[in-house]
Every structure is written in structure tokens, then in C-alpha cells.
Amino acid sequence: MSVALPARTSRRQFLALLGISAAAVSCGTATATGGSRSRGSQVTTLKYQGWVGQVTLPELAADLGFLGNLTLDWVGNTISGPQDIQSAATGQIHFGGAFNGAVVKLAASKAPIKAVLSYYGVDESVYSGYYVLEDSPVRSARDLIGKKVGMNTLGAHSQALLEIYLKRNGLSKADAAKVEALVVPPVNTEQVLRQKQIEVGVLGGVLRDKALAAGGIRPLFSDFDLLGKFSAGTYVMTQRFIEENPDTVRTFTTGVAKAIEWSRTTPREQVIARMTEIVKKRGRNEDTSTLQYWRSYGVAETGGRIEDKEFQLWIDWLTERGELKDGRLKASDLYTNEFNDYGKG
Structure with a gap:
């Protein structure tokens, strides 16, 4: 469903x-x-x-x-x-x-x-990752143009790190604005991603590890990759x-x-x-x-x-x-x- x-x-x-x-x-x-x-x-x-x-x-x-x-x-x-x-x-x-x-x-x-x-x-074990399906064509920041990124809320940690990632990877403000951030409750993010209603899902903590254990997804980047501990x-x-x-x-x-x-x-x-x-x-x-x-x-x-x-x-x-x-x-x-x-x- x-x-x-x-x-x-x-x-x-x-x-x-x-x-x-x-x-x-x-x-x-x-x-x-x-x-x-x-x-x-x-x-x-x-x-x-x-x-x-x-x-x-x-x-x-x-x-x-x-x-x-x-x-x-x-x-x-x-x-x-x-x-x-x-x-x-x-x-x-x-x-x-x-x-x-x-x-x-x-x-x-x-x-x-x-x-x-x-x-x-x-830190190395506690972070929020931006995940795509294993067979997703999204492999770089530029691939996110026109795509949907699901996160728990807007104007907060997840959206900030997304914007930092896009900027560090050379996207102009105009192109970055074409990446659509939208709200998905954390407990539903894995399911919504697997149903392909979004191209990228932000997963952290136990919800991330549970999704990884189920397989079929891979990381695009994480906040630890960008900023360290x-x-x-x-x-x-x-x-x-x-x-x-x-x-x-x-x-x-x-x-x-x-x-x-x-x-x-x-x-x-x-x-x-x-x-x-x-x-x-x-x-x-x-x-x-x-x-x-x-x-x-x-x-x-x-x-x-x-x-x-x-x-x-x-x-x-x-x-x-x-x-x-x-x-x-x-x-x-x-x-x-x-x-x-x-x-x-």
C-alpha cells in the first residue's frame, strides 16, 4: 500500500x-x-x-x-x-x-x-545519510536536479546539509532551486523511497540502519561526509x-x-x-x-x-x-x- x-x-x-x-x-x-x-x-x-x-x-x-x-x-x-x-x-x-x-x-x-x-x-556511526535505490540513476549532485528529496522537516538540519552538498558540488543557485525538498515522516521515509515516490530519502539513526539491513539502497552522501564530527x-x-x-x-x-x-x-x-x-x-x-x-x-x-x-x-x-x-x-x-x-x- x-x-x-x-x-x-x-x-x-x-x-x-x-x-x-x-x-x-x-x-x-x-x-x-x-x-x-x-x-x-x-x-x-x-x-x-x-x-x-x-x-x-x-x-x-x-x-x-x-x-x-x-x-x-x-x-x-x-x-x-x-x-x-x-x-x-x-x-x-x-x-x-x-x-x-x-x-x-x-x-x-x-x-x-x-x-x-x-x-x-x-560522528562515524551516528549520522544522517541521503539514500537512493540501488539501481537509481542518481549518482551526483547534478543528477538531483528535478528530483524529490524526502526529509522530516524543511528549514532544518536535513535541508541545510542538502544545500551545502549542492553548493560544494558546483550547482548554481538556480539549479539548486530545482531540487525539491519535501516533508516525509521519518518512519515512512524508507517505504516512500522504495515505492519510488521520492528519489532520495534522508535516513538517520536506527531508521537508517534498519533500512540498510533490508538492502536495496545505497548512500549518495552523509552529513558526516560533509562536516565531520x-x-x-x-x-x-x-x-x-x-x-x-x-x-x-x-x-x-x-x-x-x-x-x-x-x-x-x-x-x-x-x-x-x-x-x-x-x-x-x-x-x-x-x-x-x-x-x-x-x-x-x-x-x-x-x-x-x-x-x-x-x-x-x-x-x-x-x-x-x-x-x-x-x-x-x-x-x-x-x-x-x-x-x-x-x-x-
């Missing part, structure tokens, strides 16, 4: 959505409502969005007991990092995570957010929430940092077993088979601490695209390591 592709979200629509988010933040509370409070008036129940069939680092940290007296309140799932941080900026949830370029875009729209911790990245996304909170809940932010950030290092130092089989148990316990009727392909979260720095270069790359990219005025944003203003006690000093 064929999978119907979602309606395409244009770049203009995406940027307009960011504008709406900024407006909402400027006149809103910038903090999620309904959270339990203790420690005086600080929030101790954090609303968040999850990902189907996956265990996020905060979920792992909570299960390991690293979040102290904090509890997580799952409000639903998302397949989009930009949507997740927009929800955080407008106060629907307390924290959200996205590709750092999307964080830069949201900050540029004057949303009062601050990144507090890196939560995913790219780097932390790619961060969790953000509103500046107001950080100011009003410093102890909560410190407990959350440090606890998630501990979970990152626990996942690095614990045998892979044990990490997978723990994740499988977490998914089963939450009772959402999710498939746990893809967890067997998990390797790591790919965070580059110890404890998820953030560095300027992780934002400067995307500031430069957006400036080159004409979406950001040169010198408007400073990388060091977009994040703080103040509340991450893991590895300080």
Missing part, C-alpha cells in the same frame, strides 16, 4: 511560522502553564514532546534517576525540531530541541530563547523560564548531561535494553524493534556542553542565504553552559 505524502511546506511558510512564534512569545508568558511547583515557586514538572519509538535523553535521564525531584510530563509527539522549539518559545512546553540552524532562525526572529545543552550530533542540535528554554527557575534548569541540564555520559560508558546492549524497557513501560503501543540499531546520541562535547562553532556554522549559512543580516547575531549570545555542572572546570 502506498503512503500518501504530506502537503509540502514551503520555505516561505516555514519562515512565516517562525514569525508567528516570535509574535506569540513577545506578547505571551514564555513559560508553559500547569507545571507543579516546589522549591518556593520553581517549576518541577516539565512539559515536553517526544518522538515515536525513540527514547530522548531527558526520558533516559528521568528513568536513571538523574533528574532529582523533577518529573517529565509528556504532552504528545513531534517529528519536527523547529516545531518543537517553537512550542517551547510560545510556552506550550518547557523545553524543546532542534537543529542549531533552526535555533538561530528562531533567535533571529526575536524569540527570547537560550540553548542550554547539546543533545544530538554526528559535530554536535548538531540543542535543547532550548525561554530566558524568562531560566531566570525564574534556575535550580530546575540546573538539575535538568546536569541530569541530561549525566545521561549522555552514561550512554557513552555503558555497554551498548545494556543501553538498548534500558531504552526498550522505557518504551514498553510508557504504554503507547510503539514498535521497539528499531531500538536494536541504536549506537549513540552522537554528542561531540563532554556532557553536551556547547561551543561557539556549533552555532557559527549556521549563522554563516543563513547569512549567505540572505536570511540573516551579517553581524546581527553573535554565537555566544545564543547559549549558556552556566547550568550544566557536568565537567565544569
Whole structure:
């Protein structure tokens, strides 16, 4: 049975959505409502969005007991990092995570957010690949002209890396504009690719490894091929929430940092077993088979601490695209390591 592709979200629509988010933040509370409070008036129940069939680092940290007296309140799932941080900026949830370029875009729209911790990245074993069918005629960047590339969301990591690949391989802006990026839910990407509804599918993590194990596809390129090892996304909170809940932010950030290092130092089989148990316990009727392909979260720095270069790359990219005025944003203003006690000093 064929999978119907979602309606395409244009770049203009995406940027307009960011504008709406900024407006909402400027006149809103910038903090999620309904959270339990203790420690005086600080929030101790954090609303968040999850990902189907996956265990996020905060979920792992909570299960390991690293979040102290904090509890997580799952409000639903998302397949989009930009949507997740927009929800955080407008106060629907307390924290959200996205590709750092999307964080830069949201900050540029004057949303009062601050990144507090890196939560995913790219290395030799953890990366997003751009895959084609084994017998596909697509073998170079030029072959992508007029073709469809399916990815989880537009205006984020996958589209940015696609544009970098096209530019590095000599395509003009006019030719690059003929490569059609469109939204396909990650869990459907392999199927949509095999049904030839798209020519290229972006696959990462366990979904990539599962598809490769089934055979019949080959890589065109990957983000690791282009940029090497780097932390790619961060969790953000509103500046107001950080100011009003410093102890909560410190407990959350440090606890998630501990979970990152626990996942690095614990045998892979044990990490997978723990994740499988977490998914089963939450009772959402999710498939746990893809967890067997998990390797790591790919965070580059110890404890998820953030560095300027992780934002400067995307500031430069957006400036080159004409979406950001040169010198408007400073990388060091977009994040703080103040509340991450893991590895300080």
C-alpha cells in the first residue's frame, strides 16, 4: 500500500511560522502553564514532546534517576525540531530541541530563547545519510536536479546539509532551486523511497540502519561526509523560564548531561535494553524493534556542553542565504553552559 505524502511546506511558510512564534512569545508568558511547583515557586514538572519509538535523553535521564525531584510530563509527539522549539518559545512546553540552524532562525526572529545543552550530533556511526535505490540513476549532485528529496522537516538540519552538498558540488543557485525538498515522516521515509515516490530519502539513526539491513539502497552522501564530527542540535528554554527557575534548569541540564555520559560508558546492549524497557513501560503501543540499531546520541562535547562553532556554522549559512543580516547575531549570545555542572572546570 502506498503512503500518501504530506502537503509540502514551503520555505516561505516555514519562515512565516517562525514569525508567528516570535509574535506569540513577545506578547505571551514564555513559560508553559500547569507545571507543579516546589522549591518556593520553581517549576518541577516539565512539559515536553517526544518522538515515536525513540527514547530522548531527558526520558533516559528521568528513568536513571538523574533528574532529582523533577518529573517529565509528556504532552504528545513531534517529528519536527523547529516545531518543537517553537512550542517551547510560545510556552506550550518547557523545553524543546532542534537543529542549531533552526535555533538561530528562531533567535533571529526575536524569540527570547537560550540553548542550554547539546543533545544530538554526528560522528562515524551516528549520522544522517541521503539514500537512493540501488539501481537509481542518481549518482551526483547534478543528477538531483528535478528530483524529490524526502526529509522530516524543511528549514532544518536535513535541508541545510542538502544545500551545502549542492553548493560544494558546483550547482548554481538556480539549479539548486530545482531540487525539491519535501516533508516525509521519518518512519515512512524508507517505504516512500522504495515505492519510488521520492528519489532520495534522508535516513538517520536506527531508521537508517534498519533500512540498510533490508538492502536495496545505497548512500549518495552523509552529513558526516560533509562536516565531520559535530554536535548538531540543542535543547532550548525561554530566558524568562531560566531566570525564574534556575535550580530546575540546573538539575535538568546536569541530569541530561549525566545521561549522555552514561550512554557513552555503558555497554551498548545494556543501553538498548534500558531504552526498550522505557518504551514498553510508557504504554503507547510503539514498535521497539528499531531500538536494536541504536549506537549513540552522537554528542561531540563532554556532557553536551556547547561551543561557539556549533552555532557559527549556521549563522554563516543563513547569512549567505540572505536570511540573516551579517553581524546581527553573535554565537555566544545564543547559549549558556552556566547550568550544566557536568565537567565544569
